[in-house]
Amino acid sequence: MGIPTVTLTRSDFVGVMKNAVSGVGLAPDAAMVTFPVNMFMPGSDISAVEARKKEFYDGLTKWKSNFVRPGAAAKMLEVEGKSYEDALTKANNLLLTSLWGDGLPVWPATKERVDWILQGSVLPRTHVLGKFPPRGGVTTVEIVAIALAMAGGRPEYLPVLIAAVEACLAAEGFDQLQATSGGPFPAVIVNGPIAKQIRINSGFGLLGPDPQRPAGASIGRALRMLQQNVGGALPGVGTMAIFGSMRYTNAVFAEDEEGLPKGWQTHAQQRHGFEPGTNSVSVVFASGATNVRRRGAKKESPEEDALNGMWRMADFLRAPNLAALAGWEKGTPGIMMIAPIVARRMAEVGWTQKSIRDFLWENSRIPMSQMKRAGAPAWIEIDHNPVTRDSISLDPWPICQKPDNIVLVVAGGGHPTHSYWLQAHSPTVEGRVIRVPETFERLLTDADRDLGCGDDVCRI
Amino acid sequence: MTRLEFYDPSGILEVSVPFAKRLDSLEGKKIGFVSNEQWQAYRMLPVLKELLEKDFGKIEVLPIDAFPQGNGLIGNDETAALVKKSGVDAVIVGNAA
Numbered sequence: 001m002g003i004p005t006v007t008l009t010r011s012d013f014v015g016v017m018k019n020a021v022s023g024v025g026l027a028p029d030a031a032m033v034t035f036p037v038n039m040f041m042p043g044s045d046i047s048a049v050e051a052r053k054k055e056f057y058d059g060l061t062k063w064k065s066n067f068v069r070p071g072a073a074a075k076m077l078e079v080e081g082k083s084y085e086d087a088l089t090k091a092n093n094l095l096l097t098s099l100w101g102d103g104l105p106v107w108p109a110t111k112e113r114v115d116w117i118l119q120g121s122v123l124p125r126t127h128v129l130g131k132f133p134p135r136g137g138v139t140t141v142e143i144v145a146i147a148l149a150m151a152g153g154r155p156e157y158l159p160v161l162i163a164a165v166e167a168c169l170a171a172e173g174f175d176q177l178q179a180t181s182g183g184p185f186p187a188v189i190v191n192g193p194i195a196k197q198i199r200i201n202s203g204f205g206l207l208g209p210d211p212q213r214p215a216g217a218s219i220g221r222a223l224r225m226l227q228q229n230v231g232g233a234l235p236g237v238g239t240m241a242i243f244g245s246m247r248y249t250n251a252v253f254a255e256d257e258e259g260l261p262k263g264w265q266t267h268a269q270q271r272h273g274f275e276p277g278t279n280s281v282s283v284v285f286a287s288g289a290t291n292v293r294r295r296g297a298k299k300e301s302p303e304e305d306a307l308n309g310m311w312r313m314a315d316f317l318r319a320p321n322l323a324a325l326a327g328w329e330k331g332t333p334g335i336m337m338i339a340p341i342v343a344r345r346m347a348e349v350g351w352t353q354k355s356i357r358d359f360l361w362e363n364s365r366i367p368m369s370q371m372k373r374a375g376a377p378a379w380i381e382i383d384h385n386p387v388t389r390d391s392i393s394l395d396p397w398p399i400c401q402k403p404d405n406i407v408l409v410v411a412g413g414g415h416p417t418h419s420y421w422l423q424a425h426s427p428t429v430e431g432r433v434i435r436v437p438e439t440f441e442r443l444l445t446d447a448d449r450d451l452g453c454g455d456d457v458c459r460i
Numbered sequence: 461m462t463r464l465e466f467y468d469p470s471g472i473l474e475v476s477v478p479f480a481k482r483l484d485s486l487e488g489k490k491i492g493f494v495s496n497e498q499w500q501a502y503r504m505l506p507v508l509k510e511l512l513e514k515d516f517g518k519i520e521v522l523p524i525d526a527f528p529q530g531n532g533l534i535g536n537d538e539t540a541a542l543v544k545k546s547g548v549d550a551v552i553v554g555n556a557a
Contacts, residue, residue: 001544004480005494008504008554017556025476032556040499040555049507053515056508060491060550061483067475075468080461087464100469108466137471146467176531230471382497384532 006059015237120158135232183241259340
């Protein structure tokens with residue numbers, strides 16, 4: 001705007017501020033007057049504002065940026081060791097001390113490894129996908145491949161990672177999601193044949209490690225590295241995520257399309273209109289994960305078992321998750337995962353995807369008296385979205401504008417006891433089609449050679 | 461010795477916008493506040509307003525709520541346009557916490 005500014009900020013918020021300004025094209029620097037966190041709490045002593053008034057005045061009249069402009073190309077780093085193991089250790093130490101690691105061992109992104117990974121891209125390595133907020137690092141296909149190389153990835157994973165990055169960069173408020181104290185993490189739902197082809201889990205233990213289906217871990221870890229290294233979301237510096245759950249690998253999983261009851265649509269078709277068989281990602285920003293024991297314990301009929309389970313799921317949803325206000329109109333309050341065997345049994349007694357959503361929406365409404373008891377209306381009143389603000393007149397208050405906001409995915413192991421609720425802080429749910437290179441079949445053949453037989457064949 | 465050469469994973473930054481030139485002095489200038497109305501901004505920013513008015517002659521300091529307030533509003537284009545249109549010479553932003 002060409003108008004000088006000075007910002008009153010918290011001492012440990014400086015990294016967030018630097019990211020914010022570099023994200024809009026300024027140098028990562030700004031005139032700031034910083035104070036300890038205690039001063040920002042209710043009832044605090046604010047006399048330091050007056051004591052340090054000159055710093056505010058100087059910020060508007062004398063401040064100068066100390067930023068030194070970097071080079072235009074990605075730098076190469078170099079280590080030497082007495083042996084390969086020694087060099088690898090030094091490389092890992094250098095990455096950690098440079099604040100580019102995650103605490104787990106990484107593969108240094110050598111030119112050879114990055115070139116190999118890039119075989120999975122339909123785009124040139126210099127193609128710019130966007131700027132990764134809030135820091136605004138230029139996000140080329142090459143830098144995405146570098147992250148995937150470090151995360152132990154393979155070329156056939158790259159198309160999914162690129163689509164997930166594109167979805168994140170397009171997400172409304174992604175800069176704030178990266179920095180906010182609630183610590184939302186991308187949950188990437190993969191649809192289409194590519195999930196099985198590259199070994200993304202849709203079954204038992206799909207949110208955790210699985211040596212038979214390792215792709216989700218590498219893709220999610222690479223996405224997290226991009227968020228941190230290119231986007232600047234370094235804990236306590238660039239992201240104020242107080243707890244930061246699921247942030248080693250985010251959550252990357254597939255819907256069990258083969259497990260969908262007859263007549264049910266895939267998540268990608270329901271939410272984004274993608275035809276069945278289309279390879280796609282759908283990104284929700286989740287902020288927590290909760291197991292819901294839904295199965296009955298005694299002699300329930302199939303109808304009772306389904307209905308009781310639905311009530312228990314709705315009861316978990318009926319909570320004033322104020323972070324979900326961000327997605328009240330267009331986003332989602334969360335992802336409800338239902339195991340395929342549960343989906344089939346429920347379909348047999350008449351439940352549909354629509355009736356499940358309708359039930360969850362209707363029965364998760366919160367009486368306004370309970371909202372007031374929790375001080376929740378104040379957060380609704382200050383929401384930036386007028387549609388969300390207007391929702392304060394609804395009693396009982398619905399956790400989202402309409403049932404379709406709730407993401408319903410059929411996934412999980414073949415066992416009927418639990419459902420899973422990933423509550424969200426997700427202004428939008430972004431979908432992207434995954435593009436694979438012409439050489440994709442060869443990459444899959446190489447994977448079979450390197451990793452052994454694929455998916456079901458390997459089951460013990 | 462074994463040498464390992466690998467990429468810096470942080471990517472590059474493009475600096476495309478220069479910082480605004482600082483003012484020679486605050487005397488006689490018009491100052492605005494952009495507030496998210498959180499983190500005790502409602503207490504601290506009025507203190508700064510009073511101090512500015514006391515310390516500088518002929519300074520004009522706009523009310524704290526002259527521009528839209530709140531995290532969701534202070535960073536958008538509409539607010540930026542209002543700030544620009546107001547003719548302020550400088551802005552104090554708070555509270556980033």
